[in-house]
Amino acid sequence: MKRLAVNRYKCGYCGACIAVCKFNANELVETYLEIYHDKCTLCMACVKTCPMNALEVVE
Amino acid sequence: MTDCDVIVVGAGPGGSLAAKTAAEKGLDVLLIEKRQEIGVPVRCAEGVGREEFEEFVMPVEKWIASEIESAELYSPSGYRVKLSADQAGNEVGYVLERKIFDRYLAMLAGKAGAEVLTKTSAVWMKRENGNVKLGIRCMGEFQEITAKIVIGADGVESRVAKWAGIDSTLKLNEIESCVQYLMTDIDFNPTTTYFWVGRKYAPGGYIWLFPKGKDSANVGIGVMPSMAERPAKYYLDRFVREKFPEGEIVEVVVGGVPVKGAIDTAVSDNVMLVGDAARHTDPITGGGIINAMKAGYHAGITASEAIEKGDYSESFLKRYDTRWMNDFGQTLVRNRKLQEKMLKLNDSAFDRLFKGIGEMPIGEMNVRRLALELFKKEPKLLWDLREFLV
Numbered sequence: 001m002k003r004l005a006v007n008r009y010k011c012g013y014c015g016a017c018i019a020v021c022k023f024n025a026n027e028l029v030e031t032y033l034e035i036y037h038d039k040c041t042l043c044m045a046c047v048k049t050c051p052m053n054a055l056e057v058v059e
Numbered sequence: 060m061t062d063c064d065v066i067v068v069g070a071g072p073g074g075s076l077a078a079k080t081a082a083e084k085g086l087d088v089l090l091i092e093k094r095q096e097i098g099v100p101v102r103c104a105e106g107v108g109r110e111e112f113e114e115f116v117m118p119v120e121k122w123i124a125s126e127i128e129s130a131e132l133y134s135p136s137g138y139r140v141k142l143s144a145d146q147a148g149n150e151v152g153y154v155l156e157r158k159i160f161d162r163y164l165a166m167l168a169g170k171a172g173a174e175v176l177t178k179t180s181a182v183w184m185k186r187e188n189g190n191v192k193l194g195i196r197c198m199g200e201f202q203e204i205t206a207k208i209v210i211g212a213d214g215v216e217s218r219v220a221k222w223a224g225i226d227s228t229l230k231l232n233e234i235e236s237c238v239q240y241l242m243t244d245i246d247f248n249p250t251t252t253y254f255w256v257g258r259k260y261a262p263g264g265y266i267w268l269f270p271k272g273k274d275s276a277n278v279g280i281g282v283m284p285s286m287a288e289r290p291a292k293y294y295l296d297r298f299v300r301e302k303f304p305e306g307e308i309v310e311v312v313v314g315g316v317p318v319k320g321a322i323d324t325a326v327s328d329n330v331m332l333v334g335d336a337a338r339h340t341d342p343i344t345g346g347g348i349i350n351a352m353k354a355g356y357h358a359g360i361t362a363s364e365a366i367e368k369g370d371y372s373e374s375f376l377k378r379y380d381t382r383w384m385n386d387f388g389q390t391l392v393r394n395r396k397l398q399e400k401m402l403k404l405n406d407s408a409f410d411r412l413f414k415g416i417g418e419m420p421i422g423e424m425n426v427r428r429l430a431l432e433l434f435k436k437e438p439k440l441l442w443d444l445r446e447f448l449v
């Protein structure tokens with residue numbers, strides 16, 4: 001199944017991806033990005049916004 | 060009975076100013092910050108205009124990294140526009156050391172009487188009997204706190220906005236995706252800020268260099284996700300390789316800057332939003348420190364009036380909307396429109412404009428004024444922009 005994955009070695013925990021998610025499918029817990037896969041629609045908004053290219057959809 | 064009058068979520072410049080103002084008005088204030096160290100990691104290029112900044116806080120040496128006297132802007136083919144202060148010695152801006160500055164502001168809030176908790180996140184919120192209940196996780200322990208008012212100063216990733224029912228989600232043309240390196244071993248004038256504009260450098264945004272003292276500088280980029288084909292980091296790396304191949308990177312900063320312009324409302328029952336949470340950043344410059352402080356101040360004042368009246372309803376708190384709208388909200392609206400026009404300029408248009416302008420004096424660093432000057436040189440754009448030129 002396709003799902004959104006965060007590369008923690010790239011992520012700079014900036015919160016930009018959260019500002020563009022309409023589905024409340026992500027959250028920045030201090031410096032740890034949580035993705036709530038049950039809410040994520042794979043709309044790609046966060047993937048396009050991430051300055052560090054830390055997000056991708058994987059199989 | 061509530062546990063306190065006001066809970067402020069987030070100890071950035073907006074939250075600390077709100078907490079300080081409310082505490083000075085005699086309210087019982089709790090300021091919570093999810094990070095364990097206030098101000099770190101930094102998400103900012105740290106530039107502020109001098110005059111407006113000093114209305115809120117007098118500069119202290121330990122958090123002023125540089126004093127800025129002039130700016131240089133470069134078009135895609137390298138034409139330069141220089142902006143310099145009218146009179147020599149009248150510096151136009153500062154570059155801050157936000158790690159220290161943010162802490163200094165939080166301490167001012169503490170000194171004014173606010174209770175400050177770090178490593179403490181707000182995790183949920185609900186309204187109850189006219190008050191508001193906030194779930195917090197304080198160093199790993201859950202607690203519930205009731206208050207009369209919550210001020211959401213929780214930055215670009217604001218959860219308070221969502222809990223309050225204020226839709227602040229940004230579209231891909233309403234955010235700048237940013238990366239910045241603190242660089243050393245590069246050449247620059249320590250009293251000058253530098254900007255590179257055009258799609259070649261930064262689709263839908265710009266590249267900046269802000270000196271931090273003599274030896275290092277913030278070199279960063281913002282791109283608009285709707286226009287950029289690659290991540291922000293790609294464009295910055297390309298620029299740095301070309302311009303500063305010998306430079307060393309000693310810190311990386313990442314962030315998102317709202318460029319939505321004014322939102323319809325930043326209040327709902329028991330809740331006010333300030334700063335980045337309310338998308339208060341300027342759509343052209345991306346600057347948000349001063350607006351966050353202004354909004355924090357207005358929210359603190361409004362909170363004290365609401366508590367005096369015993370009315371925390373949306374309709375009472377609306378006066379906060381009026382205040383920030385009159386203070387800087389109109390500028391956000393105008394600058395958003397101006398930005399939309401600027402985004403249409405292609406690189407050769409920037410080259411022509413810059414070539415035509417050369418040098419011009421300014422009193423206060425003001426990118427908006429520059430934009431207007433640029434457009435005056437281009438009659439076709441002028442017609443489009445007639446509403447801005449009065």
Ligand SMILES: Cc1cc2nc3c(=O)[nH]c(=O)nc-3n(C[C@H](O)[C@H](O)[C@H](O)COP(=O)(O)OP(=O)(O)OC[C@H]3O[C@@H](n4cnc5c(N)ncnc54)[C@H](O)[C@@H]3O)c2cc1C
Nearest residue numbers: 069071072073093104105106180181214314334335347348
């Ligand atoms: C790369 C970059 C460059 C920039 N350059 C400039 C510049 O040169 N000049 C300028 O004026 N502005 C600049 N800005 C914008 C500026 O940084 C922001 O506008 C400013 O920090 C906004 O202040 P704030 O108080 O609203 O939010 P922030 O400073 O973001 O503070 C929000 C705080 O809330 C905390 N928080 C979030 N959620 C919770 C929670 N649930 N519980 C508890 N705490 C929480 C966060 O940890 C954070 O500390 C830049 C931004 C970026 C990303």
Ligand code: SF4
Nearest residue numbers: 011012014015017050
């Ligand atoms: S936008 Fe990218 S770098 Fe920023 S928190 Fe999200 S995944 Fe991490």
Ligand code: SF4
Nearest residue numbers: 021040041043044046
């Ligand atoms: S892909 Fe869309 S829904 Fe999923 S986390 Fe990213 S922005 Fe949210």
